[in-house]
Amino acid sequence: MKKPPFKKVLVANRGEVALRIIRACHQLGIKTVAVHSTADADALHVKLAKESVCIGPAVSAESYLNINAIISAATATGCEAIHPGYGFLSENARFAEICNKCNIVFIGPTVRNMMQMGDKATARKMAQKYDVPITPGSESAGTDEKKALEDAERIGFPVLIKATAGGGGRGMKIVNSPDEFVRLFNQAKHEVEVAFKDPNVYLEKYIPVARHVEVQIAGDAYGNVIHLGERDCSIQRRYQKLIEETPGPCLSDQVRSKLHECAVRLCRALKYNSLGTIEFLYDPQTEQFYFMEINTRLQVEHPITEVVSRLDLVKEQIQLAAGEELSYSQDMVKPIGHAIEARINAEDPRTLAPCPGRVVGFHPPGGPGVRVDSAIYDGYVVPPYYDSLVAKIVCSGKTREEAINRLLVALDEFIIGGIKTNVDLHRAVLSHPDFQAGKVFTKFIEQIKL
Numbered sequence: 001m002k003k004p005p006f007k008k009v010l011v012a013n014r015g016e017v018a019l020r021i022i023r024a025c026h027q028l029g030i031k032t033v034a035v036h037s038t039a040d041a042d043a044l045h046v047k048l049a050k051e052s053v054c055i056g057p058a059v060s061a062e063s064y065l066n067i068n069a070i071i072s073a074a075t076a077t078g079c080e081a082i083h084p085g086y087g088f089l090s091e092n093a094r095f096a097e098i099c100n101k102c103n104i105v106f107i108g109p110t111v112r113n114m115m116q117m118g119d120k121a122t123a124r125k126m127a128q129k130y131d132v133p134i135t136p137g138s139e140s141a142g143t144d145e146k147k148a149l150e151d152a153e154r155i156g157f158p159v160l161i162k163a164t165a166g167g168g169g170r171g172m173k174i175v176n177s178p179d180e181f182v183r184l185f186n187q188a189k190h191e192v193e194v195a196f197k198d199p200n201v202y203l204e205k206y207i208p209v210a211r212h213v214e215v216q217i218a219g220d221a222y223g224n225v226i227h228l229g230e231r232d233c234s235i236q237r238r239y240q241k242l243i244e245e246t247p248g249p250c251l252s253d254q255v256r257s258k259l260h261e262c263a264v265r266l267c268r269a270l271k272y273n274s275l276g277t278i279e280f281l282y283d284p285q286t287e288q289f290y291f292m293e294i295n296t297r298l299q300v301e302h303p304i305t306e307v308v309s310r311l312d313l314v315k316e317q318i319q320l321a322a323g324e325e326l327s328y329s330q331d332m333v334k335p336i337g338h339a340i341e342a343r344i345n346a347e348d349p350r351t352l353a354p355c356p357g358r359v360v361g362f363h364p365p366g367g368p369g370v371r372v373d374s375a376i377y378d379g380y381v382v383p384p385y386y387d388s389l390v391a392k393i394v395c396s397g398k399t400r401e402e403a404i405n406r407l408l409v410a411l412d413e414f415i416i417g418g419i420k421t422n423v424d425l426h427r428a429v430l431s432h433p434d435f436q437a438g439k440v441f442t443k444f445i446e447q448i449k450l
Contacts, residue, residue: 004029005322006081006105010074011035011049013085014064016375016392017298018045021083024314033077035070037063039383044375051077058385064088067095074104081105081321087387090297093118107321109274109296116270117294119164121202127291130269132262135281135290137204145185151203152181158206161185163192169239170195174206209441211282212236213248213289215263216305218313219272220320226330227260228305228313234440235429237352242422242445243429244301245340246308249400249438255287262291275302275317284441303373303394304339337396338403342411342426344374344391346382346419356384360418365410369396369403372410382419390421400438404430425450 008031011021018034022045025032034049039058046052053073056063063069065088074082082104084090093114096106108114117123121141124134138151141164152159152175161184163171171192173184185201193199211234219225232248233241247256263278277295282288302313316327346355359380364372374391376382382390393414395406408430411423428450429435435444 001029005319005324006030008033008077008079008081009107009318010070010077010079010082011045011085012064012070012082013088013090014040014043014045014375014386015389016373017085017087017300018043019048019375020314020373021085022048024312024318025083027312028315028318030318033073033079035064035073037385039385042380044377044380053077058383060088060385067092067098070095071098071102071104075102079104081107081318083107083318084297086297086300091118091295105321107274107318109272109276113270113272113274113276114296117276117296120162120293121164121200123293124202124291126270127266130266132266132291133289135204135207138202141200141202143189143199143201145182148185148201148203149178149181153178155203155205158208160204160206161188161201162204163188163196163198164200164202165192165196165198171201172239207281207283207290209283209285209443210234211248211284211441212241212279212292213251213259213282214277214279214295214299215259216299216302216313217263217267217272217276217278218316218320218326219267219274219276220326221273221323222325223268223271224326224329225264225268225272226326226328226333227264228309228311228333229335230256230259231301231304232440233301234442235435235444236442237445241301242343243340243426244304245338245400245403246304247335247338249440250284251282252287255282255289259289262289266291266294274320275313300343300389300392301341303371303392304341304396307339307371307394307396308335308337309333310336337398338400339394339396340400340403340407341392341394342407342430343389343422344393344414344416344426345388345422346390347388347422348420349422349424354384354388355420356382357419358382359416361415362417363413363415364391365393365413367406367410369406370394370410371396376416390416390419401436404436 055069099106161173235243397403
């Protein structure tokens with residue numbers, strides 16, 4: 001049997017992603033340590049890990065974002081590596097650097113890669129340097145409203161204000177005219193300073209009818225970089241993804257090939273070493289695509305790529321962090337069929353407010369081509385302190401139509417009592433004729449009558 005890449009790994013996350021990492025580690029013969037807040041003492045990732053350590057109270061800043069507590073837990077339990085999952089500290093270069101200084105492997109890209117791509121304005125410059133198309137925008141980020149307004153007038157309205165740090169749509173503002181620019185610019189600065197302790201923002205030309213298309217890549221320490229196809233993540237609400245699919249619908253072979261080539265070229269130039277996702281904005285009217293950012297981590301929507309490629313991305317990420325070469329070459333990646341994912345959130349469908357509470361009755365769907373990633377169980381209490389995602393339903397088929405139909409059936413089978421969810425919204429989107437025709441765009445939910 002092959003020697004495990006690590007003896008013991010600490011999982012610095014919670015929920016379904018913590019379970020996903022724990023399972024991958026156990027399959028590789030690696031022991032796991034779960035960390036948890038006091039609110040997550042009965043969480044499934046705590047039950048399934050070989051060991052667990054409480055690292056603080058419910059609030060994230062004092063537990064899952066508490067670098068000192070996480071490093072102390074890793075050291076005390078003899079962990080060789082830390083997997084950050086996604087969210088929390090997954091793209092925090094300082095955390096990765098501290099791990100390295102403590103002789104703990106950070107399972108993710110190098111600190112250099114994270115610093116290069118962690119600032120979105122810098123990432124745009126890097127993309128431009130390596131001939132990857134970018135939308136017209138600011139030459140640099142900052143907080144000066146006068147200079148920003150001059151940039152906006154040069155770019156041409158409408159423009160999009162974006163944070164250089166963080167993500168999740170925080171600080172994003174669409175500005176249609178000079179009259180509202182200063183007000184929205186200052187709002188954006190305040191939002192991102194509160195969220196990320198970094199008020200710097202930059203501008204991009206806003207494309208009203210656009211799609212969000214991303215390319216999954218993997219690179220090793222020996223200069224090998226491959227792509228694993230693209231995902232369309234256009235179905236969003238308030239800049240939060242809800243439905244993702246692969247391959248992207250209604251893309252020409254020429255556009256698809258260029259997307260893949262640009263993503264690989266950029267990551268090869270950066271000597272990128274880990275999993276990563278290159279995000280693009282695609283204009284279906286002109287068939288032009290533009291670089292947005294690189295996510296230097298595992299993505300929430302990674303399962304759809306795993307389903308069509310039949311490859312385990314989390315195992316691969318762990319092995320790459322241990323210094324191994326990519327276990328497959330580009331010509332070994334042969335995606336088959338179509339996969340689609342629905343993110344099930346615990347939320348009130350009328351107000352969209354999070355809906356924590358005790359789960360009373362839980363039955364996940366099953367059958368051919370159905371996968372459910374979730375950390376909930378009957379009697380589990382969904383806490384009010386964290387992201388509202390409670391499950392991801394992933395369905396696949398020979399065709400896009402078959403994958404969509406399987407997902408609709410899976411949603412009908414999905415039973416979760418005691419809390420409210422967004423299942424009905426998913427049904428409405430998936431059943432809409434425009435969605436079924438592949439006419440997706442980022443404002444779909446806001447502009448289409450569901």
